[in-house]
Amino acid sequence: MERLVGTVVRGLRAPIINNGDDIEQIVVDSVLNASKSEGFEIGDKDIVTITESIVARAQGNYATIDDIATDVHAKYGDETVGVIFPILSRNRFAICLRGIAKGVAKGSKKIVLMLSFPSDEVGNHLVDIDELDVRGVNPWTDVLTEAQFREHFGYKKHTFTGIDYIDYYKSLCEEYGVECEVIFSNNAKTILDYTKNVLACDIHTRKRTQRILKENGGEKIYALDSILNESVNGSGYNPEYGLLGSNKSTEESIKLFPHNSQPIVDNIQKQLRDKTGKNVEVMIYGDGAFKDPVGKIWELADPVVSPAYTAGLDGTPNEIKLKYLADNNFADLRGEELQKAISEFIENKEEDLVGAMEAQGTTPRKLTDLIGSLSDLTSGSGDKGTPIIFIQGYFDNYTK
Secondary structure, eight states: OOOOOOOEEEEEOOOOOOTTOOHHHHHHHHHHHHHHHHTOOOOTTOEEEEEHHHHHHHHTOEEEHHHHHHHHHHHHTTSOEEEESOOOOIIIIIHHHHHHHHHHTTTTOEEEEEEOSSBOTTSOBSSOHHHHHHHTOOTTTOOEEHHHHHHHHOOOOOTTTOOOHHHHHHHHHHTTTOEEEEEEOSOGGGGGGTOSOEEEOOSTTHHHHHHHHHHTTOSSEEEGGGTTSSOSTTOOOOTTTTTTTOEEEETTEEEOOOOSOHHHHHHHHHHHHHHHSOOOEEEEEOSOOOBOTTTOOBOOOSSOSOSEEOGGGOSOOOOOOHHHIIIIITTTOOHHHHHHHHHHHHHTOOSOOTTOGGGTTSOOSOHHHHHHHHHHHHHOSSSOOOOEEEEESTTOOTTO
């Protein structure tokens, strides 16, 4: 019988993961038990994805605001620190800012907080962009003080959280006796008029920001990936991403992005191969890379979608647009004749379709970004309890 189902995605329930748990064994057992319980077979090129959160939890990759403070003070000493381009997030940045402020409190006791506007890097808006037009404010050239921002736009609460992030971030600094001067600019060089010592808090543009600052007289220039990139007094750490990818754990601590993750996915793949005889691809995923058209938020607040994945997930899709073939190459065919022609075209397609008209409109993104987005949307961020995703048929096409 002709197969009528393509890609199938299942969210797998797993135990609550704690520090010290054997994450590899838990994932393997969860997949095998789900297969037996739900009656599906495990096949070659199936995909198992694991949310980064449970990997970091099993690793015990946590740090406190005191750990952050110690590292910040070690890097900046008694200097006034410019904290620039943070995202507006209680979960992602607020605890980090508390640690930064506590570190600065040991020295100069002043932070110059520079916010991008009208929105942060991932689309959280301080003000609607249309209001900038009404007020005649140019976000690419104008620099606003806090008083000027309030004069133009008043007090704005975030659409989803109901928080005025300007007041909120300022209060977190002042909690530790730190003076916080807030300015608004999209030009990294602006901060150098206030201090030569800067912590770049942007995620995906951080290397460019650091380069600009260093080329224009910056002195102590770091990014969030330089804070807790080594353990501080036994704390968690991430050698590549530091504080990037961290999430709030408690009011005093954060969970960091998992480290040393490649052996984990490789070992899970090996165990599944040993137990099933099948070559299953495995990856760890964080935020998916997609944008909410209503809230205008780009989901990717992690430094990468996937910090580790097995070799079969490297690369990008090499796909043909079926509707293009039907409307152009085989416009005169119908029914079984059309189906046969398209199937033969797919079976004989080139190994690299970049630039081919037949591939236009397909998604030229990394496989791990696409699969990570699919996984993130499946697991959600709430109480579904499915931190492991099992995907079948992802690499199939119309001929399979």
